[in-house]
Every structure is written in structure tokens, then in C-alpha cells.
Amino acid sequence: MTATTIGVIAIKGGVGKTTTASNLAAILANDFKKKVLVVDANFSAPNLSFHLGENAPSDTIHDVLTDKVKIQDAIREHEKGGFAYIPGALTKGYLYPFKLKKKLEAVKTDYDYIVLDSSPTMNEELVSAMVASDKLLVVTTPDYPTLSATLHAVRVAKDKKTPIVGLILNKTRGKHFELHVEEIENATQTPVLAVLPDDLRILEALANAVPASLYAPLADAVVEYRKLAAALVGQEYEDPRFLSRVKNLFRTEMPKEEVNRILLRKGFL
Ligand SMILES: Nc1ncnc2c1ncn2[C@@H]1O[C@H](COP(=O)(O)OP(=O)(O)OP(=O)(O)O)[C@@H](O)[C@H]1O
Numbered sequence: 001m002t003a004t005t006i007g008v009i010a011i012k013g014g015v016g017k018t019t020t021a022s023n024l025a026a027i028l029a030n031d032f033k034k035k036v037l038v039v040d041a042n043f044s045a046p047n048l049s050f051h052l053g054e055n056a057p058s059d060t061i062h063d064v065l066t067d068k069v070k071i072q073d074a075i076r077e078h079e080k081g082g083f084a085y086i087p088g089a090l091t092k093g094y095l096y097p098f099k100l101k102k103k104l105e106a107v108k109t110d111y112d113y114i115v116l117d118s119s120p121t122m123n124e125e126l127v128s129a130m131v132a133s134d135k136l137l138v139v140t141t142p143d144y145p146t147l148s149a150t151l152h153a154v155r156v157a158k159d160k161k162t163p164i165v166g167l168i169l170n171k172t173r174g175k176h177f178e179l180h181v182e183e184i185e186n187a188t189q190t191p192v193l194a195v196l197p198d199d200l201r202i203l204e205a206l207a208n209a210v211p212a213s214l215y216a217p218l219a220d221a222v223v224e225y226r227k228l229a230a231a232l233v234g235q236e237y238e239d240p241r242f243l244s245r246v247k248n249l250f251r252t253e254m255p256k257e258e259v260n261r262i263l264l265r266k267g268f269l
């Protein structure tokens with residue numbers, strides 16, 4: 001086995017990178033039985049540990065990148081999640097971000113997927129996560145400032161030659177003034193693979209320091225993450241919720257993101 005490294009990126013703070021990285025890791029592990037490692041590559045402002053319930057971690061990615069600790073010794077298993085992770089240090093000094101790719105190579109054969117949470121700032125940290133990734137997911141929200149940041153991310157990824165699998169449109173509220181999937185796809189020339197509602201249960205899960213997929217497995221946002229994970233691993237997934245199944249029976253058009261997931265699952269993206 002050799003891991004596929006998926007970088008979860010955005011050149012924008014607070015859009016949902018860490019939420020996406022931690023939920024994808026938990027879902028790939030629990031629902032799709034994959035061996036998963038998630039790494040905090042947001043070196044200047046690490047926050048993965050808050051999402052996973054570990055306070056003041058030691059033996060962190062910072063220690064790995066400064067050669068103080070072997071990467072194998074910084075990996076821990078999440079208590080409830082069934083996946084492994086490496087947190088960042090909350091008190092940090094200088095590290096060497098570009099060592100990330102080489103360090104990860106030492107454990108690539110131990111996992112099916114390595115998920116990288118990344119920095120919101122266009123700096124060498126973000127670039128180090130991009131070049132360490134085999135493919136990227138870009139998190140965005142339905143507003144113009146974030147769209148502009150997403151266009152920037154798409155350009156930088158092209159420049160670094162790391163393919164973008166697609167966009168994750170997060171925190172949608174179904175309001176008429178929000179940007180639509182088609183507008184975002186047209187502007188970025190990149191497929192939207194998941195549309196996640198702004199969902200209080202995501203915030204509740206964070207307050208409980210556990211990925212939402214474990215806290216509220218049938219929340220709309222979690223089901224959407226599961227559909228995305230299924231497409232990434234090439235499997236089919238059906239929404240188990242009765243009401244959603246009934247709604248699907250009566251819909252006249254398949255949402256664009258669902259079409260994109262089918263294309264991804266079949267290997268066309
Ligand atoms: N779909 C959602 N619905 C409601 N709240 C959300 C959703 N996604 C993320 N959030 C909340 O938004 C906040 C920011 O999310 P997150 O930490 O994942 O963003 P980030 O992009 O990693 O931020 P940073 O750039 O600071 O690392 C958190 O409080 C999180 O719980």
C-alpha cells in the first residue's frame with residue numbers, strides 16, 4: 001500500500017479546512033475502512049488538535065520538522081476515530097516546512113490516505129503542503145472574497161503542478177445572494193464536489209472536540225462529506241436517511257456536485 005496524500009487547502013482563514021480534514025479522515029477510516037493519517041500542516045496557527053480533543057500536544061509535527069522526533073513517534077491513534085494523526089505544537093519556533101514531503105515519505109506505505117490540513121496564508125507553509133500532496137481539495141464559501149481567494153489557490157496549485165480534484169463549497173445557507181455552484185465552477189474552471197450547509201452541529205462537534213462525523217453521523221454536512229469520501233475511494237454511497245431518499249425520488253434534476261462525484265468515482269476527474 002502507498003498512501004495518496006490529499007491536501008485540504010484554501011488561501012483564506014476559517015472556511016473549514018480543519019473541519020474537512022478531520023471529518024474526511026474519520027469517514028475514510030470508519031465508513032470506508034481505510035488506513036488514514038491526518039497531519040496538521042498549518043504550522044503557524046495549528047488547530048487540528050482542538051478538533052480532535054488533544055490539549056497542549058507534545059511530539060508534534062514541529063518536532064518532526066526540526067528533527068527532534070522521528071515521524072513514527074509523533075503519530076498517535078485517535079481514541080474514537082479509528083485514524084492516526086500528528087498535531088502541531090501550540091508554542092512553536094521556526095521549522096523547515098519543505099521537509100514535510102520527505103518526512104511523510106517514510107510512512108507512506110503504512111496508510112491508504114494521508115490528509116494534510118493546511119495554512120490559510122499564501123506562504124511557504126501552504127506551498128510545502130501543496131508540494132507534499134498528490135492531489136488537492138480546495139475549500140471555499142459562497143461569497144466573492146472567498147471566490148477571489150479560491151481563484152488564487154487554483155492558480156498557485158497549477159503553478160506547483162499539484163492537481164486539484166475539486167472544490168468543497170462550505171457554509172451555504174441557501175440564500176439568493178450567495179454564489180451558486182455554476183458561478184463558482186465557471187470562474188474557477190474547477191468542479192464542485194460537495195456542497196455543505198452551514199450547520200450548527202459542526203460547531204457543536206468542535207465544542208465537544210470530536211469530528212462531526214462521530215458526533216452527528218447523520219447531519220446534512222456529514223452525509224455530504226461521506227458522499228465525497230465515497231467518490232474519492234471509488235465507491236457508491238447512498239444517503240441512508242428516509243426523508244432524503246423520498247426527496248430524491250421526486251427531484252427532476254441531479255445537483256451538479258452529484259454529477260461531479262459520479263465522474264470522480266468513475267475516474268473521469
Ligand atoms: N459547515 C459548517 N457549518 C457550521 N460551522 C462550520 C462549518 N464548517 C466549519 N465550521 C466552523 O467554522 C469555524 C472554522 O472552521 P475550521 O477551523 O475548519 O476552518 P479553517 O479553514 O481550518 O480555519 P483556519 O484557517 O483558522 O485554520 C469552526 O468554528 C468550525 O466549527
Ligand SMILES: [Mg+2]
Nearest residue numbers: 017018042047
Ligand atoms: Mg484550520
